[in-house]
Amino acid sequence: MSDAIPTADVPGEANTVDGRRARRARGRTAVVDALFALLQEQGVQPAVEEIAARAGVSVSSIFRYFDGLDDLRELAIGRYFERFAPLFEVPNLGEGQLPRRLSAMVDSRLALYQAIAPIAHIARLRALETPRFATTLATTRAGSANQVRTHFAAELGTRTPARGDDLVGVIDSITSFESWELLRDTHGRSQSQIRRAWTECLQVLLAS
Structure with missing residues (x-):
């Protein structure tokens, strides 16, 4: 018989991971919404600092949430297609x-x-x-x-x-x-x- 002691999931760790994922998802949505709104208001591509300010996040957070600005722009384009389909x-x-x-x-x-x-x-x-x-x-x-x-x-x-x-x-x-x-x-x-x-x-x- 094995002497190994079975391990169990730790609820606290799982909750922490889920919380981080939820915060990241909310952050991504806020940034895409901010870019979408600024594009409609200004008619030109806003600076990343403007996007961050509107979304209520830091500039560095934007680059954590997305694989670069093209990733963000692509999601914004997708949002446009959805809204104006x-x-x-x-x-x-x-x-x-x-x-x-x-x-x-x-x-x-x-x-x-x-x-x-x-x-x-x-x-x-x-x-x-x-x-x-x-x-x-x-x-x-x-x-x-x-x-x-x-x-x-x-x-x-x-x-x-x-x-x-x-x-x-x-x-x-x-x-x-x-x-x-x-x-x-x-x-x-x-x-x-x-x-x-x-x-x-x-x-x-x-x-x-």
């Missing part, structure tokens, strides 16, 4: 006459870009250096092109496959976040002016 959809996709579908496409993209502008800008900048941001961006862009293909299937069906692909690319480019940002920031166009320009361009392209 309905805006990524075009209402009644592919349904109705062309004028109605044009309005649905243009209006939905304008509303989306205005809502996600701060995080979308950060994602595009980070995609140049970070593969996971590049993958997220590529997936989003592919979904956008597929929306165009489905929404204007009737008009695309009258063209050859190659011409249809050309048209999908042009429409998606015209109504892209990059186009919206250029028109807004460089050319000083308002939402209503961008709406008018996009709608008229799409009418010409789809009627030709």
